Amino acid sequence: MAVFTEVSDKAAKALLKRVPLGDFVSLRGIEGGIENTNYFLTTSQGEYVLTLFERLRADQLPFYLYLMKHLAKAGVPVPEPQADGRTGDILLQVEGKPAAIVGKLPGKSQLAPQAAHCQSLGEVLAKMHQAGVDYPRQQPNLRGLPWWNETVPVVLPYLDTATAELLRSELAYQNHVAQSSAYTALPRGPVHADLFRDNAMFEGETLTGIFDFYFAGVDTWLFDIAVVINDWCIDLATGAIDKPRADALLAAYQAVRPLQACERELLNAMLRAGALRFWISRLWDFYLPREASLLKPHDPTHFERVLRERLATPYQLV
Structure with missing residues (x-):
């Protein structure tokens, strides 16, 4: 979240005449x-939250917006996009940009989660995956492996030799994993793909909702x-896994949807993949930033540390 496009009060008032x-x-x-x-x-x-989409094209946006609507109707706590009162469209336009309005969730983000918060999140994550099984629209994870392969050569010149070698090595490993039969067998469907601490709301230990689905796509659960x-x-x-929290999250998830054998086999590979994905995107945003009001690029070295930890200390699934 940032401000790349300034929206005037006049434009917002005009929008509310339609919505x-x-x-x-x-x-x-x-x-x-x-x-x-x-x-x-x-x-x-x-x-409410008004979002103007700066990178996503209008033809890509229905996947995200109708996914949120689909999940909300299935009882998953997500904000439902609001429609134009005349046309029924949930994809809007503001200041020449595609836009959407969703309800603001109650509660606040839990930036220092404990096991109870992770347990609540694990249960909802599993229900979200199950609810997406019959979602009819298809769109790949746009920040998946093809994007990694495309973006790594762009950021490599900014890195020292040792860091560049780690990045190349892990990318090669993930390409190898993606060709394996175990990976092909992984269950998949719509995923959030960006469910960080600041993309969920809590009241106490109760999860009130998850939001910001604009990196969602069809990928492995x-x-x-x-x-x-x-x-x-x-x-x-340090990036090290806190095992009590991870165990609590996975136990709650599996109480709704038990992991398959292929998922248990590849969990550590996907933990490395998740670290790699966000390391690459943070390198890209850090070295090739866009101008925006309130924009603060994230530190890319955080996910480098996370990846090194996943390599050094694989997680032991209970």
Whole structure:
């Protein structure tokens, strides 16, 4: 979340004439994140999040927006996109950019999660995967292996020799894994692919919802699990897995959907894949940044540490 495109109060008021959510009260830019323009939009009916999409094309966006609508109807706690009152469209346009409005979830992000928070998240993650099985739209994870192969050569010139060798070596390993029969057998469907601590809301230990589905795509459910573990279940300073939190998350997930043998076999490979994916994207954003108000690129060395930890200390699944 950041502000690449400035939205005026006038434009927001004009939008609310099309999307019947009450009278305009205020509009405030959201700091954080690096992909889209985000505002808190307050109206006489409540609080919403207005997102303008800066990189995603209009033809790509229905996958994300209708996935959120599909999951919400299935009882998964996600914000439901709001529709134009005249056309019924949930893909809107603001300041010449494709846009969407979703409800603001109650609660706050849990940036220092404990085992109970991870347990709650694991249960909802499994239910989300199951609810997506009959979602009819198809779109690949746009930040998956093909994007890694395309982007690594772009960032390699900025790295020292040892760091560049680690990046090349891990990318080669992930290409090898992707050709294996175990990987081909992994169950898959729509995944969030970016479910970090700041993309979920809690009231106490109760998860009130997950949001920011704009990296979602069809991928292996195991990759989604790995991304979550690599953020929710680690010591941030070192990148090491906090086993009680990881065990709690996986136990809750498996109480809803037990992992298959191929998933258990490749869990550590996918933990490495999850670390690699975000290391690459952070290198890209750090060395090739875009201009935006409130934009703060993330430190790429964090996920380098996470990857080194996954290589040094594989997780032992209970």
